[in-house]
Amino acid sequence: MTITTDMSETAAVETSAKATLTGRETQLKMTWRRFKQHQLAFVSLWIVIAFYLVAIFAEFVAPTSPGAYNPRYTYAPPQGIHFIARDADGGFQFGPYVNGYKTEIDPEALRRVFTIDPEVRHPVGFFVPSEPYKLMGFIPMNRKLFGTLEPRAPFYVIGADRLGRDQLSRLVYGTRVSLSIGLVGVILSLFFGVIIGGFSGYYGGFFDGIVQRTIEFIRSLPTIPLWLGLAAAFPRDWGPLQTYFAITVILSMLGWTELARVVRGRFLALRTEDFVTAAQLDGASDYRVIIKHMVPSFTSHIIAATTLAIPGMILAETALSFLGLGLQAPIVSWGTLLQDAQNIRTLAGAPWLLSPGVVVVVAILAMNFLGDGLRDAADPYGR
Numbered sequence: 366m367t368i369t370t371d372m373s374e375t376a377a378v379e380t381s382a383k384a385t386l387t388g389r390e391t392q393l394k395m396t397w398r399r400f401k402q403h404q405l406a407f408v409s410l411w412i413v414i415a416f417y418l419v420a421i422f423a424e425f426v427a428p429t430s431p432g433a434y435n436p437r438y439t440y441a442p443p444q445g446i447h448f449i450a451r452d453a454d455g456g457f458q459f460g461p462y463v464n465g466y467k468t469e470i471d472p473e474a475l476r477r478v479f480t481i482d483p484e485v486r487h488p489v490g491f492f493v494p495s496e497p498y499k500l501m502g503f504i505p506m507n508r509k510l511f512g513t514l515e516p517r518a519p520f521y522v523i524g525a526d527r528l529g530r531d532q533l534s535r536l537v538y539g540t541r542v543s544l545s546i547g548l549v550g551v552i553l554s555l556f557f558g559v560i561i562g563g564f565s566g567y568y569g570g571f572f573d574g575i576v577q578r579t580i581e582f583i584r585s586l587p588t589i590p591l592w593l594g595l596a597a598a599f600p601r602d603w604g605p606l607q608t609y610f611a612i613t614v615i616l617s618m619l620g621w622t623e624l625a626r627v628v629r630g631r632f633l634a635l636r637t638e639d640f641v642t643a644a645q646l647d648g649a650s651d652y653r654v655i656i657k658h659m660v661p662s663f664t665s666h667i668i669a670a671t672t673l674a675i676p677g678m679i680l681a682e683t684a685l686s687f688l689g690l691g692l693q694a695p696i697v698s699w700g701t702l703l704q705d706a707q708n709i710r711t712l713a714g715a716p717w718l719l720s721p722g723v724v725v726v727v728a729i730l731a732m733n734f735l736g737d738g739l740r741d742a743a744d745p746y747g748r
Contacts, residue, residue: 399742406738409731416728420541424500427534428512428520431697434528440715441466441479441525446489461489466519487518524717526705535697536721542698544728546613547678553617554678555671558624563655565625566632573629580622589688591619608692616681624670631663672736676729683725699725 401407419426444463451457465485471478493512500506513520522533565576599611635641636659644654660667679699686692686700687707694701702721705711711718 396742400738403738403741405734406741409734409738412727412731413735416540416544416731419537420544422500422510423537423541424498425506425508426510427531427537428509428522429531429534430498431530431535431538432695433534434530435519435525436529438466438479438519438521438525438529439477439527441519441521441529442481442715443524443717444481444519444521446522450486462486463489463513463518463520463522487520488514489520490514523720524715526715526718532702532717532720535702536699536724538697539699539702539721540724542609542692542696543679543682543700543725546609546616546682546698547675549613550616550620550678550682551671551674553614554620554624554674555667557617557621558670559628559660559667561621562625562628563632563660566629567636567651567655567659569633576625576629580625583619583622588619609696612682612685612692616678620674620678620681624667624674627666627670631666632659635659635662666740669736669740672732672739676732679725679732680729 400410444466446461446463448461449457449459450462463486465482465487466479467482469478469480470476489511490513491511492508493514494516495507495509495512497505497507521531523536524532526532526535561576565573599608603611632655640662641654641658644658649658682692682698683700683703686698687703689704692698692701699721703719706718706722
């Protein structure tokens with residue numbers, strides 16, 4: 366009888382362990398199911414993934430290097446990719462191609478004007494040969510994702526800029542810089558916000574007062590004059606990489622305050638909870654109580670704040686570079702690309718140079734929708 370009872374207890378313990386493990390799996394699946402129900406967020410997830418894949422494989426995706434130029438095609442209009450063409454016999458041919466250009470002289474402005482020539486076709490292919498390059502800086506390759514099969518044929522899917530540089534290629538390379546600044550900046554802001562805000566709410570008192578007054582001082586500073594002062598403080602002999610790093614750090618130093626206040630408010634509410642008191646009585650250090658017990662209890666808030674902070678970082682970098690206070694040439698970012706759209710010629714004759722603004726809007730909206738979906742899915746009290 367004793368043996369039977371022991372075996373029953375062992376079976377009960379094993380069943381309980383399996384149920385616990387199953388519960389953990391079910392919670393993960395439940396979170397994923399809630400997220401998929403948010404259709405806009407689910408679509409935004411794939412859009413954000415596509416953006417970051419383009420950023421990672423920029424050298425492979427871009428038809429040319431960002432600095433390659435051809436003065437024969439300054440302000441060349443978008444060619445567009447076609448898939449069906451009529452042949453000389455009246456039939457149809459299937460296959461991607463782009464039309465060539467015809468050049469005319471505007472008698473009033475006395476300048477060269479490009480028009481699409483429907484009679485000239487340049488076939489387009491995938492994995493076309495190209496000049497040797499290094500993918501991500503260390504993988505040697507000599508093929509591009511797509512391009513014309515004729516090496517010297519013009520290929521400007523969304524047009525060219527004032528120097529005859531491919532706008533699509535520069536936009537692809539700009540995606541890498543702008544998205545990486547947002548991601549790195551948010552990681553640094555998340556670190557400072559959680560640590561400083563956590564200790565501020567956990568200890569309270571004099572330390573909390575100093576932190577909150579510091580946050581209020583930083584948030585009271587006008588943004589544009591502060592950016593002007595910080596940009597003027599950069600040494601003129603700094604290279605592009607040093608400027609890139611400085612911009613990232615500055616955006617992080619200004620972006621941690623909002624997250625710190627959110628974390629501080631949650632810690633003020635959680636520090637009197639029973640599980641925090643139990644951890645303290647068990648001898649856990651303050652660092653362990655904060656990181657292992659209190660921070661995971663409001664993961665949904667951190668996820669929402671993080672995903673919603675990335676668009677803010679991207680917009681800040683874009684605004685800085687657009688105003689000439691942030692990144693400068695030869696670095697290619699969405700902000701530096703928009704600098705070419707500050708004149709009447711662009712608005713009147715080359716509206717395709719505003720394409721970085723469209724990309725910024727799409728990326729910001731996708732990340733905001735993604736943040737809303739992740740917040741709702743991670744909420745333990747959600748439906």
